[in-house]
Amino acid sequence: xxxxxxxxxxxxxxxxxxxxxxxxxxxxxxxxxxxxxxxxxxxxxxxxxxxxxxxxxxxxxxxxxxxxxxxxxxxxxxxxxxxxxxxxxxxxxxxxxxxxxxxxxxxxxxxxxxxxxxxxxxxxxxxxxxxxxxxxxxxxxxxxxxxxxxxxxxxxxxxxxxxxxxxxxxxxxxxxxxxxxxxxxxxxxxxxxxxxxxxxxxxxxxxxxxxxxxxxxxxxxxxxxxxxxxxxxxxxxxxxxxxxxxxxxxxxxxxxxxxxxxxxxxxxxxxxxxxxxxxxxxxxxxxxxxxxxxxxxxxxxxxxxxxxxxxxxxxxxxxxxxxxxxxxxxxxxxxxxxxxxxxxxxxxxxxxxxxxxxx
Amino acid sequence: xxxxxxxxxxxxxxxxxxxxxxxxxxxxxxxxxxxxxxxxxxxxxxxxxxxxxxxxxxxxxxxxxxxxxxxxxxxxxxxxxxxxxxxxxxxxxxxxxxxxxxxxxxxxxxxxxxxxxxxxxxxxxxxxxxxxxxxxxxxxxxxxxxxxxxxxxxxxxxxxxxxxxxxxxxxxxxxxxxxxxxxxxxxxxxxxxxxxxxxxxxxxxxxxxxxxxxxxxxxxxxxxxxxxxxxxxxx
Numbered sequence: 001x002x003x004x005x006x007x008x009x010x011x012x013x014x015x016x017x018x019x020x021x022x023x024x025x026x027x028x029x030x031x032x033x034x035x036x037x038x039x040x041x042x043x044x045x046x047x048x049x050x051x052x053x054x055x056x057x058x059x060x061x062x063x064x065x066x067x068x069x070x071x072x073x074x075x076x077x078x079x080x081x082x083x084x085x086x087x088x089x090x091x092x093x094x095x096x097x098x099x100x101x102x103x104x105x106x107x108x109x110x111x112x113x114x115x116x117x118x119x120x121x122x123x124x125x126x127x128x129x130x131x132x133x134x135x136x137x138x139x140x141x142x143x144x145x146x147x148x149x150x151x152x153x154x155x156x157x158x159x160x161x162x163x164x165x166x167x168x169x170x171x172x173x174x175x176x177x178x179x180x181x182x183x184x185x186x187x188x189x190x191x192x193x194x195x196x197x198x199x200x201x202x203x204x205x206x207x208x209x210x211x212x213x214x215x216x217x218x219x220x221x222x223x224x225x226x227x228x229x230x231x232x233x234x235x236x237x238x239x240x241x242x243x244x245x246x247x248x249x250x251x252x253x254x255x256x257x258x259x260x261x262x263x264x265x266x267x268x269x270x271x272x273x274x275x276x277x278x279x280x281x282x283x284x285x286x287x288x289x290x291x292x293x294x295x296x297x298x299x300x301x302x303x304x305x306x307x308x309x310x311x312x313x314x315x316x317x318x319x320x321x322x323x324x325x326x327x328x329x330x331x332x333x334x335x336x337x338x339x340x341x342x343x344x345x346x347x348x349x350x351x352x353x354x355x356x357x358x359x
Numbered sequence: 360x361x362x363x364x365x366x367x368x369x370x371x372x373x374x375x376x377x378x379x380x381x382x383x384x385x386x387x388x389x390x391x392x393x394x395x396x397x398x399x400x401x402x403x404x405x406x407x408x409x410x411x412x413x414x415x416x417x418x419x420x421x422x423x424x425x426x427x428x429x430x431x432x433x434x435x436x437x438x439x440x441x442x443x444x445x446x447x448x449x450x451x452x453x454x455x456x457x458x459x460x461x462x463x464x465x466x467x468x469x470x471x472x473x474x475x476x477x478x479x480x481x482x483x484x485x486x487x488x489x490x491x492x493x494x495x496x497x498x499x500x501x502x503x504x505x506x507x508x509x510x511x512x513x514x515x516x517x518x519x520x521x522x523x524x525x526x527x528x529x530x531x532x533x534x535x536x537x538x539x540x541x542x543x544x545x546x547x548x549x550x551x552x553x554x555x556x557x558x559x560x561x562x563x564x565x566x567x568x569x570x571x572x573x574x575x576x577x578x579x580x581x582x583x584x585x586x587x588x589x590x591x592x593x594x
Contacts, residue, residue: 185470205452205585207540208557210564216575217582233575241557247452247585 009051013059016043021066033071033085037092040067044096048103056104060096064089136303139317143187147180154180190318193251194303197325204248204329208241211274211281217246218253226261229270236275242352248326255319256285256346264289264343280332280349288343292336300336320346369395370484373414375405375431376446377424381469385418388473394480402426409435415487416480417443419463421454429457436462442483446471452585459539459587466537466586482535482592496531498592501570501579503531512570522547523566530580530590539587563588 020043024036040063048056065078068089073081080086154177158170165173196202212235219231253272260270264287271286292300301324303317320334323346327334332350339345372394374385382398389396397412399405402423409417417435421428432443445458445466455466464483467476496503500513508524510517519527525547530538544552544559552558563582567574581591 181470207585208560210560212564212567212575213560213582216577217584219576220581235575241560245585246582250584 009055010058012051013043013047013055013062016047016059017062017066019043020063021070024067024071028071033067033073034088036071037063037067037088040064041092041095041099045099045103048100049107052107053100053104056100057097060093060100063096064093067092140191144184147184147187150180151177151184187318190322193322194318194325197322197329202248202325202329204245206243206245209244209246209249210241211235211239211283214244214246214249215253215272215274217250218257221250221254222257222261225258229261229266231257231270231272234271234273239274239276239281240352242281242350244330244350245326249330252323252326252348253285255323259319259346260285260287260289260344263287268343276352277349279352281352283348283350284345286339286343286345288339288341291338291342291344294338297336297338301334323348369393370416370480371395371397371412371414372480373397373399373405373408373412373417375399375402375408375417375423376420377401377422378420381420381446388476402428402431405431406434409439409441414441416483417441418476418480419443419445421445421447421451421458429454429461432458432461432463440487442487444479444483455586456539456541459537460541464536486533486536492532496534498531498534498579498590503527510570517569519566519569522562523569526562527566527570530588534590535592537583537587537589543588 017040020039024031024039027036027039040060043063044056044060047059068078068080068085069076072085154173157165157173162170215233215235219226219233257270257272264270268288272284273286274281274283276282301320303321324334327348327350330350332348334346334348337345337347370393372389374382374396376382376385376398377400379400382400386396386398397408397414399408402425405417405419405423406426408414419428419431423431428445432445435441435443442464443462445455445463446469447454447458447466448469458466464486465479467479492505494504494506496505502509502511504510505528510519510524510527526543529543529546540556540559541553544555547562548555548558563580564574567577567580570579571577579591581589583589
């Protein structure tokens with residue numbers, strides 16, 4: 001197999017020489033034979049650029065033979081009447097070799113350069129991947145350990161020193177441990193979801209769903225975390241049932257409500273809005289928080305992306321990328337935009353049955 | 360002070376779970392004069408304990424080393440109607456539905472709080488002890504008078520279609536218990552409709568519009584995503 005490539009190179013030099021010969025035959029009435037050698041020189045240059053040094057030299061050699069045979073009087077013999085042509089042959093051949101060498105060198109250099117830049121690019125990607133993985137690992141171990149530190153601390157305080165603590169302090173420690181255990185549970189759940197989405201093993205159990213019911217489930221599951229927060233629900237009347245995985249979609253809405261709750265002032269209203277737009281269901285969750293700088297909007301759904309905020313807000317940076325994975329598994333899309341009046345809107349668009357029929 | 364167990368008023372609870380840590384947690388959490396605990400660490404020992412210990416409530420982990428939890432439920436149900444509460448982890452909606460359809464009464468998703476566990480256990484005990492249904496069902500502002508087929512919310516009459524009424528009646532008759540989609544469909548519409556969940560969705564939505572103050576935040580009929588519906592009882 002490897003021999004085929006050089007062979008095909010030499011075959012191509014033969015083709016080039018034949019082409020040069022045909023051209024020379026056409027222009028023979030107008031040109032003296034010495035000038036025809038330029039056409040062959042051109043073939044050598046083409047061979048050098050396209051095929052490399054050896055096929056170029058072969059082209060030069062074949063070119064001399066063809067030129068001699070077809071055009072140098074007496075024609076159609078290899079004999080040469082005018083011995084000056086021998087100088088032409090020699091000059092052509094030497095120029096051919098020099099050209100091929102120079103062109104081949106340039107070619108090799110550029111190939112080498114491409115190889116080097118490819119290697120550099122690969123090294124850069126590898127480095128970036130390594131950095132990302134290290135960052136992920138740091139982030140994961142941090143998020144796993146932080147609640148464990150609080151839980152272990154609170155429990156050991158109660159176990160070793162419980163009798164000296166006030167009932168208020170005991171209560172506080174217990175509540176901390178409980179809240180942190182819940183946080184840990186959510187984080188582990190998020191990690192599992194993310195792993196499943198990334199492994200492509202997310203299995204949808206689609207069933208016809210009522211959007212109001214979906215919103216209701218998410219609100220009920222978030223009841224404790226939302227506390228006194230006002231959530232305004234505005235659903236367009238007459239929304240049809242839509243086929244989706246209720247459990248996963250509830251998870252999506254919960255994540256969006258959780259973000260809106262975390263990243264907007266505690267007194268402000270969160271709005272859930274659903275309507276039909278074209279052949280899609282358009283579902284938005286909006287808050288009145290600081291929004292996101294326009295350049296960051298697209299990064300919002302990246303894994304482990306966290307918006308830079310002055311005070312550290314406990315989040316895993318997984319919520320929105322999980323949402324993206326789930327929404328996309330449903331054939332829908334999710335996007336973020338800033339509200340004109342301030343705040344962030346997360347928009348989910350899901351294809352409605354009519355939409356699929358139209359396709 | 361020591362509590363002397365008085366068998367007459369203590370409820371016998373059987374825990375079937377292979378995780379020692381969870382048995383230990385349940386043991387401490389349920390140790391009171393209200394409950395008498397028996398622990399089994401496998402399906403087989405659990406099944407024989409159902410016969411020997413005669414529990415009033417069974418707490419069953421689905422992931423047992425020897426027999427599948429669903430199979431344990433089926434074997435218990437062959438001869439006993441003891442309330443079974445399944446302990447399962449998140450993302451096992453299929454298992455929850457299978458467990459409920461096999462005859463389990465309720466499920467709790469791990470990790471769960473003791474308050475939630477006690478509420479479910481007490482609700483199961485209550486249901487198993489009441490044999491004759493009350494003629495009038497009361498919950499918050501909702502009153503369902505079965506003898507008159509009359510439903511009122513905050514003393515205002517609610518007009519339900521016969522199907523909506525049947526659905527509400529079924530849910531209130533099993534108040535506190537999760538009813539799976541296929542169970543409800545079979546009961547209300549018949550076996551032919553078992554694979555037509557949309558009809559159930561629409562009817563639930565209509566009932567909610569008529570009895571709930573805010574149908575987006577239902578207080579009476581709650582949805583268990585991927586599993587079914589539960590008529591929520593106070594407490």
